[in-house]
Amino acid sequence: MTRQPLLEIENLRVGFKVYGGELHVLDGVDFVVNKGEKVGLVGETGCGKTTTMKAILRILPQPPGFIESGVIRFHGRDLMQVKDREMRHIRGQGISMIFQDPTAALNPVFTIGQQLEPVIKYASPENRRLPRKVIRQKAIQALRDVSLADPERLLKAYPVQLSGGMRQRVCIGMALATNPELLIADEPGTSLDVTIQDQVLRLLHQLVEERDSSVILITHTLGIVRQMTDRLYVMYAGNMVETAPTRRIFTNPLHPYTQGLMDAVPKLTGGGVAHGIPGRIPDYLHPPTGCRFHPRCPHAMDICRQKKPSFYTVEEAHQVACFLYDTSSGADSAPARKEALA
Amino acid sequence: MTEDILTITDLKKHFVIGHNGLIHRTPITVKAVDGVSLSLRKGETFGLVGESGSGKSTVAYMTVGMYRPTSGTIRFRGEDLFDGSKERSKRHKKEIQIVFQDPGSSLNPRRSIKDILDLPLRIHQPQKNRLEEIVRLLSLVELPPEYMYKYPRQLSGGEKQIVAIARALATDPSIIVLDEPTSALDVSIQGKVINLLIRLQQEFELSFLFITHDLSLMRNVASRVAIMYLGKICEVADAAEFFENPLHPYTQMLLSSIPVLTEEEEALKPVKVESRGEIPSPVNVPPGCSFHSRCPYAEAICKQVDPEMKEIRPGHTVRCHLFASDRSQA
Ligand SMILES: Nc1ncnc2c1ncn2[C@@H]1O[C@H](COP(=O)(O)OP(=O)(O)OP(=O)(O)O)[C@@H](O)[C@H]1O
Ligand SMILES: Nc1ncnc2c1ncn2[C@@H]1O[C@H](COP(=O)(O)OP(=O)(O)O)[C@@H](O)[C@H]1O
Ligand code: SF4
Ligand code: SF4
Ligand SMILES: [Mg+2]
Ligand SMILES: [Mg+2]
Numbered sequence: 238m239t240r241q242p243l244l245e246i247e248n249l250r251v252g253f254k255v256y257g258g259e260l261h262v263l264d265g266v267d268f269v270v271n272k273g274e275k276v277g278l279v280g281e282t283g284c285g286k287t288t289t290m291k292a293i294l295r296i297l298p299q300p301p302g303f304i305e306s307g308v309i310r311f312h313g314r315d316l317m318q319v320k321d322r323e324m325r326h327i328r329g330q331g332i333s334m335i336f337q338d339p340t341a342a343l344n345p346v347f348t349i350g351q352q353l354e355p356v357i358k359y360a361s362p363e364n365r366r367l368p369r370k371v372i373r374q375k376a377i378q379a380l381r382d383v384s385l386a387d388p389e390r391l392l393k394a395y396p397v398q399l400s401g402g403m404r405q406r407v408c409i410g411m412a413l414a415t416n417p418e419l420l421i422a423d424e425p426g427t428s429l430d431v432t433i434q435d436q437v438l439r440l441l442h443q444l445v446e447e448r449d450s451s452v453i454l455i456t457h458t459l460g461i462v463r464q465m466t467d468r469l470y471v472m473y474a475g476n477m478v479e480t481a482p483t484r485r486i487f488t489n490p491l492h493p494y495t496q497g498l499m500d501a502v503p504k505l506t507g508g509g510v511a512h513g514i515p516g517r518i519p520d521y522l523h524p525p526t527g528c529r530f531h532p533r534c535p536h537a538m539d540i541c542r543q544k545k546p547s548f549y550t551v552e553e554a555h556q557v558a559c560f561l562y563d564t565s566s567g568a569d570s571a572p573a574r575k576e577a578l579a
Numbered sequence: 580m581t582e583d584i585l586t587i588t589d590l591k592k593h594f595v596i597g598h599n600g601l602i603h604r605t606p607i608t609v610k611a612v613d614g615v616s617l618s619l620r621k622g623e624t625f626g627l628v629g630e631s632g633s634g635k636s637t638v639a640y641m642t643v644g645m646y647r648p649t650s651g652t653i654r655f656r657g658e659d660l661f662d663g664s665k666e667r668s669k670r671h672k673k674e675i676q677i678v679f680q681d682p683g684s685s686l687n688p689r690r691s692i693k694d695i696l697d698l699p700l701r702i703h704q705p706q707k708n709r710l711e712e713i714v715r716l717l718s719l720v721e722l723p724p725e726y727m728y729k730y731p732r733q734l735s736g737g738e739k740q741i742v743a744i745a746r747a748l749a750t751d752p753s754i755i756v757l758d759e760p761t762s763a764l765d766v767s768i769q770g771k772v773i774n775l776l777i778r779l780q781q782e783f784e785l786s787f788l789f790i791t792h793d794l795s796l797m798r799n800v801a802s803r804v805a806i807m808y809l810g811k812i813c814e815v816a817d818a819a820e821f822f823e824n825p826l827h828p829y830t831q832m833l834l835s836s837i838p839v840l841t842e843e844e845e846a847l848k849p850v851k852v853e854s855r856g857e858i859p860s861p862v863n864v865p866p867g868c869s870f871h872s873r874c875p876y877a878e879a880i881c882k883q884v885d886p887e888m889k890e891i892r893p894g895h896t897v898r899c900h901l902f903a904s905d906r907s908q909a
Contacts, residue, residue: 281765400857430630431792432854435836439853457765460838487840501766503795505822505837505844510799513770517735 240271242310243419243451244293244332249307251285251292253521254300260521262288264475264529266307267548270419275445275452277462277483279498280472283518286455287337289472290421294334295324311419329360333417337424339404343396350376350392353411360415379414380407384440402433409441419451427456438465459502463487468554471495474519474529477548481555491557493534528559536561584786585619585642585675585754590651592637596862609861611637613810614651616888619754624780624787626801626818628794628833632861633807635790636680639756642788643677655754673703676747680759682739686731692717692742693727699749716745720775737768741775748779756788761796773800794837795844798822803894806830809861809869812888816895825849826897828874868900876901 251263262285270276278286291297293309295316309316311331319327336342344352353376358364364372373392380388383406396404405426412420425441426434442465445452454466462469462483469486471479471494479492490496497514516533519525525532531541540560549562592612598604612634619625629635640646642653644660644667653660660671679685686695696713704712714724720741731739740760747755757776761769777800780787791797797804798818805815806829814827825831831852839845856873859865865872871881880900889903890896 281767402857430858432630432832432836433858435838435854458838460840463840464838498767499840501770502840503769503793503799504841505795505798505839505847506841507798507822510773510796511770512774514767515771517737517768 240274242269243272243274243312244268244270245308245310246289246293247308249289249292249309250305251288251297251302251307252305253302255522258522261524262475262521263292263307264524265545266472266475266477268470268477270451270453272418273449273451274468275454275466277466277469278453278455278472279457279459279462279469281457281498281518284472285475286472287423290334290423290453290455293421294328294332325359326361329356330415330417332419332421333412333415334421335405335408335412335423335425338428339401339408340396340428342408343404345396348393348395349380349399349407353379353392353407353414356411357414375414379410382413382444383407383410385410401429402437405429405437406440409437409444413444413448413450416448417450419453420445421453421455423455424457425454426461427458441465459487459499471498474524475521476529476545476558478530478558479556480548481552485552485555491551491555491562492559493536493561494530497533581620581622583618584621584656585788586652586654586657587615587617587638587642588652588654590615590638590641590653591649592634592641592646593649607862610810610864611861612641612648613864615807615810615812617805617812617815619786619788620802621753621786622780622784623802624789624800626797626804627788627790627807628792628797628804629807630792630833630858632809632858634810635807636758638807639677639758639788639790642754642756643675644672669703673750674752675754675756676750676752677756677758678740678743678747678760681763682736682743683731683763685743686739686746688731690730691727692729692731692734695731695742696727696746696749699746703750712749716749719748719779720745735768736764737772740764740772744772744776744779748783751783752785754786754788756790758790759792760789762791762793769796776800794833795839806833809859809864811869811898813870813898814896816892820892820895822847824895826891826895826902827899828852828876828901829870832873868898 246266246268249263249266253260253262266289280286292304311327354372357375358372376392377388380391385391385403385406422441426437429437438461454462456462466483469481469483470477471492473494479495486495490499500511501513503510514533519529527543528541528546531537538560546558546560548556548558550556551562590612591614594609594611595606596609597607599607615638627635627638637646641648647661655671655674660667693713696716697709700707700709700712713727717724717726722741734742761772764772779785789801801818803815804818804821805812806827808829814830825834831849832854834848835851836854852875859872867883868881868886871877886898886900888896888898891902
């Protein structure tokens with residue numbers, strides 16, 4: 238499989254200046270999305286998922302945010318170097334985002350049409366020259382694509398007149414209206430009830446399959462990425478800690494954090510609720526040295542407190558940032574590794 | 580069979596949210612709870628599951644006396660909790676406690692943990708040495724005694740919820756209503772809180788009315804499960820039976836919709852009932868069976884007649900025309 242990389246992120250470090258110091262949030266994120274690939278990104282609240290995406294789209298509020306280092310390439314081009322105007326086009330046609338909260342993403346004082354039509358119009362120089370009627374037709378089609386009934390009437394409706402599920406569909410329609418190559422969906426449906434979430438996700442899945450778009454699906458619900466993605470990244474406290482084909486991670490999670498997370502989810506098969514992972518996500522003002530997971534890790538070794546683990550390739554396409562999988566470091570990690578793998 | 584400690588019968592709560600018309604003003608009502616009956620056995624965890632707006636919290640608030648029912652009764656060990664008097668008796672308040680969903684807003688930010696735990700002790704256990712009692716409560720929930728000097732903002736979400744549990748225990752209750760106690764927490768933290776609750780339940784023979792929208796969690800903690808939809812219960816069964824043999828079309832739709840982690844779990848899901856349609860507004864509940872607008876099996880009768888609750892098997896009751904007596908034999 239030699240798929241072209243579409244988006245490449247290397248060593249991205251992002252912080253926030255706050256009263257009392259600097260929050261060191263993203264601690265050298267490495268992340269790749271190939272053309273046509275559906276990639277999942279999971280991790281708990283506050284681990285830096287949204288911050289990573291905002292940096293990619295260059296919508297990180299600066300200040301308080303600041304990018305310390307890193308490269309973000311889209312089609313091989315360094316996004317941090319492109320001009321603002323060009324970035325707007327990339328956001329229009331290259332990369333679209335569906336935000337976590339559909340209520341906040343839509344402006345309550347404008348109708349759906351007043352919000353959707355400009356998105357289509359300003360997506361490209363060609364679209365800008367299209368007559369208003371054609372733009373309207375495209376807007377109607379975008380709403381029809383997300384199975385919304387009566388799209389003509391919907392264009393005149395205000396967001397409050399729509400249910401949560403309908404608003405999320407509008408956001409999906411808006412994000413896909415410009416036919417982006419890469420769609421970033423940040424917790425789509427988290428705020429929705431499970432039966433409505435299931436409808437929205439099935440629809441999203443079908444639409445991106447049809448268009449062969451690349452997708453980054455962000456969630457903290459593990460079951461959702463299992464259904465919808467080819468490959469998975471697990472994030473903890475500003476670091477990618479594991480990546481592998483989705484099926485593989487679910488059958489054979491290797492990083493102690495991934496293992497703890499999978500274990501913690503209550504299962505329909507019963508058997509009680511696992512105790513979860515002790516402790517909590519670190520304070521980004523003073524993050525732990527070495528591996529940021531070490532204060533919570535049942536396998537932590539001396540080296541974990543001193544050095545930050547890099548990605549070790551355990552099997553083709555399965556990489557883990559954990560010293561247990563460093564085969565070069567010799568004897569000290571071997572017993573713990575065995576235990577972790579068991 | 581163990582005794583019922585709490586019996587809820589035909590409970591209703593209708594809220595008037597506005598009026599229609601200028602001269603003949605007719606009230607617009609939300610039937611938040613519309614005829615709920617259930618019983619809680621001593622020492623059990625009864626799971627009340629439903630999507631947002633189904634009326635779960637309203638049942639919870641009536642159970643602890645924060646709302647008066649529009650009609651219906653709630654009995655604690657046979658005693659009517661709303662027998663004419665406006666205020667719930669101190670004794671009944673002591674017996675039935677609650678833990679809320681949002682750990683942030685349920686603890687007063689200006690009070691230390693010590694003050695938060697002291698308040699219920701002062702009212703309900705004045706004879707005890709309160710400082711000793713606070714230390715004992717903290718140790719019960721596995722928090723170090725120094726925590727009494729902290730303020731809510733210094734605690735993580737999980738710790739706040741654990742303090743809320745300690746506060747509920749302060750009155751030495753028989754029943755704790757748990758209103759989505761872990762839904763605001765990350766899954767890695769949830770396990771700690773749930774296991775603490777299970778341990779406390781065994782230690783003090785507590786009965787839990789456990790409200791959640793997470794069926795996978797219920798599979799692991801509840802002895803019985805009830806499903807609510809638009810103010811009504813549509814199915815009740817023992818947990819094992821419930822997950823092996825879900826009958827109501829809405830239950831099947833819920834179970835089909837949950838994202839799971841393993842093939843084994845996938846295999847436990849019932850025949851796929853694909854989710855469709857919108858959850859109707861509670862101001863405009865569809866006539867007949869309120870689920871008919873989304874039900875793949877709906878027939879003419881479903882749009883006109885609201886089905887009755889019917890016991891299909893011992894302890895397994897369902898509200899659906901598909902299981903009406905004259906049909907189930909066919
Ligand atoms: N504008 C900001 N100012 C200060 N800190 C911020 C800002 N934005 C994010 N952070 C901090 O960065 C960390 C990561 O935040 P981020 O929103 O990326 O997390 P997340 O994984 O998306 O979490 P969630 O699931 O809650 O959305 C958090 O500690 C957050 O408080
Ligand atoms: N105080 C109130 N005034 C008006 N409507 C209310 C009030 N409390 C609840 N409701 C309505 O009752 C319905 C059920 O609410 P609730 O009990 O909070 O459900 P749940 O806990 O399942 O989300 C909702 O439609 C809600 O808007
Ligand atoms: S590097 Fe060390 S502390 Fe980090 S996850 Fe691996 S074993 Fe645990
Ligand atoms: S009564 Fe009719 S509409 Fe209601 S759940 Fe049963 S079959 Fe469906
Ligand atoms: Mg986020
Ligand atoms: Mg509620």
